[in-house]
Amino acid sequence: MLLAPASFVLNKCVRAIAAMTIDYNCYLPGETYDELVTKAGHPRVAARSLCRHFSKLSDAELDEHRKAVDLAIMALGITFTVYSEGDNIDRVWPLDVVPRIISRREWARTEEGLKQRLTALNLFISDLYGDQRIVRDDVFPEEVLAGSRNFRPQCKGVVPPLGAWAHVCGTDLVRDRDGTQYVLEDNLRVPSGVSYMLENRHVMKRVFPELFEDYEILPVDDYPNQLFETLAAISPRPGDYPEIAVLTPGIYNSAYFEHSYLAQQMGAELVEGPDLMVSDDDCVYMRTIEGLKRVDVIYRRIDDDFLDPEVFKEDSMLGVRGLMRAWRKGNVGLANAPGAGVADDKVVYAFVPQIIRYYLDQDPIIPNVPTYLCMDRGEREYVLANLDKLVIKPANESGGYGMIVGPKASRAEREKFARLIRKDPRNYIGQPTLDISTVPTLCGDHLEPRHVDLRPFVLQADRLYATMGGLSRVALRKGSLVVNSSQGGGSKDTWVVETGKH
Amino acid sequence: MLLSRVAENVYWMGRYLERAENVARLINSTTTALLDLPRGVQLGWDRLVRIIGGEKLAAECLDSLDERSVMRFLISEVRHPNSIISCVKYARENGRTTREIISQEVWEQVNALYLFASDQAAASLGRRKRFDFLNAIIVHCQTINGALAGTSIHDSAYQFLRIGRNLERADMTSRIIDVPALGLLTDPDDAGANPAYAAVRWMSVLKSLSAYQTYRYRVQVNVRGPAVLGYLLHEGVFPRSVVHCLAAIGNCLAELPNPETPQRSLGRLQRFVHDADIDKLAEAGLHEFVDELQKGLEALHSAVSEGYFRLNQAVA
Numbered sequence: 001m002l003l004a005p006a007s008f009v010l011n012k013c014v015r016a017i018a019a020m021t022i023d024y025n026c027y028l029p030g031e032t033y034d035e036l037v038t039k040a041g042h043p044r045v046a047a048r049s050l051c052r053h054f055s056k057l058s059d060a061e062l063d064e065h066r067k068a069v070d071l072a073i074m075a076l077g078i079t080f081t082v083y084s085e086g087d088n089i090d091r092v093w094p095l096d097v098v099p100r101i102i103s104r105r106e107w108a109r110t111e112e113g114l115k116q117r118l119t120a121l122n123l124f125i126s127d128l129y130g131d132q133r134i135v136r137d138d139v140f141p142e143e144v145l146a147g148s149r150n151f152r153p154q155c156k157g158v159v160p161p162l163g164a165w166a167h168v169c170g171t172d173l174v175r176d177r178d179g180t181q182y183v184l185e186d187n188l189r190v191p192s193g194v195s196y197m198l199e200n201r202h203v204m205k206r207v208f209p210e211l212f213e214d215y216e217i218l219p220v221d222d223y224p225n226q227l228f229e230t231l232a233a234i235s236p237r238p239g240d241y242p243e244i245a246v247l248t249p250g251i252y253n254s255a256y257f258e259h260s261y262l263a264q265q266m267g268a269e270l271v272e273g274p275d276l277m278v279s280d281d282d283c284v285y286m287r288t289i290e291g292l293k294r295v296d297v298i299y300r301r302i303d304d305d306f307l308d309p310e311v312f313k314e315d316s317m318l319g320v321r322g323l324m325r326a327w328r329k330g331n332v333g334l335a336n337a338p339g340a341g342v343a344d345d346k347v348v349y350a351f352v353p354q355i356i357r358y359y360l361d362q363d364p365i366i367p368n369v370p371t372y373l374c375m376d377r378g379e380r381e382y383v384l385a386n387l388d389k390l391v392i393k394p395a396n397e398s399g400g401y402g403m404i405v406g407p408k409a410s411r412a413e414r415e416k417f418a419r420l421i422r423k424d425p426r427n428y429i430g431q432p433t434l435d436i437s438t439v440p441t442l443c444g445d446h447l448e449p450r451h452v453d454l455r456p457f458v459l460q461a462d463r464l465y466a467t468m469g470g471l472s473r474v475a476l477r478k479g480s481l482v483v484n485s486s487q488g489g490g491s492k493d494t495w496v497v498e499t500g501k502h
Numbered sequence: 503m504l505l506s507r508v509a510e511n512v513y514w515m516g517r518y519l520e521r522a523e524n525v526a527r528l529i530n531s532t533t534t535a536l537l538d539l540p541r542g543v544q545l546g547w548d549r550l551v552r553i554i555g556g557e558k559l560a561a562e563c564l565d566s567l568d569e570r571s572v573m574r575f576l577i578s579e580v581r582h583p584n585s586i587i588s589c590v591k592y593a594r595e596n597g598r599t600t601r602e603i604i605s606q607e608v609w610e611q612v613n614a615l616y617l618f619a620s621d622q623a624a625a626s627l628g629r630r631k632r633f634d635f636l637n638a639i640i641v642h643c644q645t646i647n648g649a650l651a652g653t654s655i656h657d658s659a660y661q662f663l664r665i666g667r668n669l670e671r672a673d674m675t676s677r678i679i680d681v682p683a684l685g686l687l688t689d690p691d692d693a694g695a696n697p698a699y700a701a702v703r704w705m706s707v708l709k710s711l712s713a714y715q716t717y718r719y720r721v722q723v724n725v726r727g728p729a730v731l732g733y734l735l736h737e738g739v740f741p742r743s744v745v746h747c748l749a750a751i752g753n754c755l756a757e758l759p760n761p762e763t764p765q766r767s768l769g770r771l772q773r774f775v776h777d778a779d780i781d782k783l784a785e786a787g788l789h790e791f792v793d794e795l796q797k798g799l800e801a802l803h804s805a806v807s808e809g810y811f812r813l814n815q816a817v818a
Contacts, residue, residue, distance in 0.1 A: 076606075077598075077613040243503075251599050260601045275505050287506045289658060289810040290759045 030449045032177045033437040035100050046103040046499045049214040054098065059445055065097050066442060068207045078199045081254045094490040095200050099211075100439045100452060100472040104218065107469065107496045110173070110181065113365030114456055115464040116356060118169050121186065121343045122460055123359040125165040128342055129155045139358045140351055143375070147426040148348065149396050150189070150341035152304060154311050158328055160337045161234040164461050167335035168227070170194070173366070173454045175437035182369045182434070184453065186352070188336060188344035190301050194223060194457045195258035197471040198265075200493040216498040218468040223457065224265035226465045227299070233461035234333035235296040243293065244268040245286060247276070247300040249318045259301050268299070278322030284332045297333035304338050346395045346429045347373055370432060374425040383430035384421065387414045390430040392421070405481060407433055436481055439492065441474050450474045453483050454494065469494035504658045508600050510811040512659045515596035515612075516666030522589035523643035524674040525576055526636040528553060528710045533629065535706030547572040553677045554584050570627055577632075578623040586639060590619040605653040608646060615642040661754040665806060668754075672747035673799050675734055678710055680792040704730045711742045728784035735775060744795070748772050751802070760809065767805035771798035
């Protein structure tokens with residue numbers, strides 16, 4: 001398709017406004033990089049058919065599509081739970097009608113980078129619970145390790161099957177204004193969101209079947225199979241069909257939908273702590289109507305702290321007494337392994353490029369966002385002097401909690417963070433405020449640019465696997481950078497498309 | 503392999519769905535019967551509260567027992583655990599925790615029922631809208647039962663769902679039999695004077711169980727107390743009779759592992775129902791009989807619960 005000359009664009013734009021239709025040529029990307037539209041307002045190559053389709057829709061049609069999406073989500077019961085003043089509210093999952101598109105060629109490189117990263121992180125975690133070579137070689141400072149809240153001494157000396165600790169990783173990617181993609185963080189504890197990636201595709205197929213005719217969109221739905229294979233690979237009884245259980249904190253957890261979804265898709269049991277018990281033989285069993293049945297692998301979706309009251313938090317009602325005993329003896333596979341969260345720390349994050357070089361002798365394929373460590377005196381001074389320009393994040397929080405975006409924060413908030421940083425420098429990092437890329441999003445009856453990130457999911461056991469694309473999360477409020485669904489974020493179906501034929 | 507907790511949840515989903523449907527049927531048939539009675543005759547709305555066993559809570563929640571208050575109590579009152587809205591909510595919660603084993607289609611239906619009820623309940627208390635609303639609830643429940651029968655795997659989980667449904671159904675039938683026993687058979691005043699109105703009440707009993715048409719077809723005598731009683735207790739081919747529900751539970755238990763204890767409990771109850779002398783009961787002792795029947799159902803519930811949900815078993 002040839003690019004339309006500017007005058008044509010303008011004409012079409014005027015006509016579009018007169019006819020009250022949505023037109024991508026009228027969509028004005030902001031100053032930053034837009035995922036679907038170039039600065040000049042032309043659709044990017046991979047997005048052309050999509051933009052053509054949307055520009056043909058009238059307001060009424062577009063509204064119909066949006067309603068159909070909402071209805072499908074309601075009907076499918078795709079929800080997430082929000083905590084607010086002690087109450088649990090089931091909210092309908094917000095999915096925007098406009099998909100986000102990534103070309104296959106670009107994705108291939110991202111995929112390689114994600115796999116590289118997880119391989120290195122697993123080597124790193126193994127090393128930390130083993131000989132700590134990286135510390136002795138002065139690549140990774142001992143004091144960072146000492147200050148890590150997610151380092152679990154109880155895991156020292158354990159060698160889990162295949163050397164894999166983080167079997168499931170959710171890596172958050174963002175793009176800066178020049179189009180460079182960065183890793184924003186690695187989620188190695190209990191990353192969530194993959195069910196929404198799958199359901200988003202499901203809904204889009206149901207509502208926009210015609211869009212799928214124009215594109216060769218790479219499928220995402222083999223994830224549950226891949227997850228099953230990954231979990232099966234760490235079974236202590238490799239000869240038999242593995243008994244796999246998804247361990248959930250229960251119905252009031254914000255990701256309960258996902259836990260039950262994944263269990264169902266994998267044909268695994270969805271269990272809560274009280275469904276399981278560790279017997280005198282240090283094996284894990286679940287209570288069934290026929291009696292106790294041995295469990296081989298547990299995909300646990302509860303934090304280390306609550307996993308086993310015998311070892312971690314004593315008053316945990318969510319976990320299973322003796323689970324660590326069973327795991328250390330190799331009688332049950334745990335994914336992710338306890339202690340894997342040590343690499344899910346924003347200070348450790350700053351060292352990932354060195355970690356990749358150290359273990360793999362390769363340069364990182366996807367770069368890190370430049371990160372200032374407050375534990376380092378010089379960098380701390382820089383952070384404190386530039387609080388109004390930086391994003392400040394605590395080392396061990398997730399979900400966008402406990403952070404501030406300097407340029408948008410009030411003076412009082414910045415002062416509060418200055419105090420927090422001085423009090424506990426190891427716990428804070430600073431990063432430049434990225435001009436995160438945008439993607440056209442339906443706001444009211446027209447499209448506006450909204451900031452977007454991407455969370456692909458990467459699996460590692462006997463082999464590596466990365467999802468095709470991932471979960472795209474958009475900040476629905478204008479100008480906002482917060483994409484977490486618990487804080488008003490929305491989502492998009494993410495298409496990795498073959499562009500060779502265009 | 504079925505987790506004990508999941509079995510229990512499915513069982514309760516079956517019970518709550520059935521309860522929602524039964525309450526809807528009960529209200530509809532009572533309203534219809536009411537329209538037939540002469541103006542002077544009071545068919546108290548509190549009768550419905552008594553059938554559900556909610557007298558105590560109703561006394562706390564309601565200022566009066568007029569039609570509208572009772573309807574609110576039975577349909578949309580969230581504090582009342584047996585109101586339609588509560589039953590639907592609990593059915594969905596139980597379904598939600600077992601989504602991984604019920605089919606997508608069933609889940610969508612259960613969810614749709616919940617969305618419909620939450621949206622419409624409060625606005626459907628008046629007579630005009632109520633009938634349609636309650637009918638829609640019944641249709642929703644029937645659709646779910648259909649989807650369960652047609653799309654779920656008929657494994658152990660399905661048996662627990664059916665046990666829950668049939669226990670609940672037998673329970674409701676026994677409650678509905680009981681209330682005319684309290685008021686009707688020995689009613690000294692009002693409608694008792696005119697046999698036609700007594701028949702109206704028994705017809706209302708039959709209709710609340712969707713049994714009127716089949717009764718006419720099977721029994722072929724006029725609607726009168728003992729015959730109706732016999733039909734609702736003993737008619738094996740009527741799916742809401744007590745013997746039918748108990749037989750269905752027996753079939754379910756036969757499909758489950760280690761059914762001996764609940765089977766014994768069921769057998770005792772079946773003999774008790776079978777031995778009932780309908781003509782005598784119609785004259786005296788029905789209330790006491792129903793009391794025993796309810797105790798038997800409770801014992802059966804406990805046997806199922808102990809046998810499958812609260813096991814502290816050894817390694818299998």
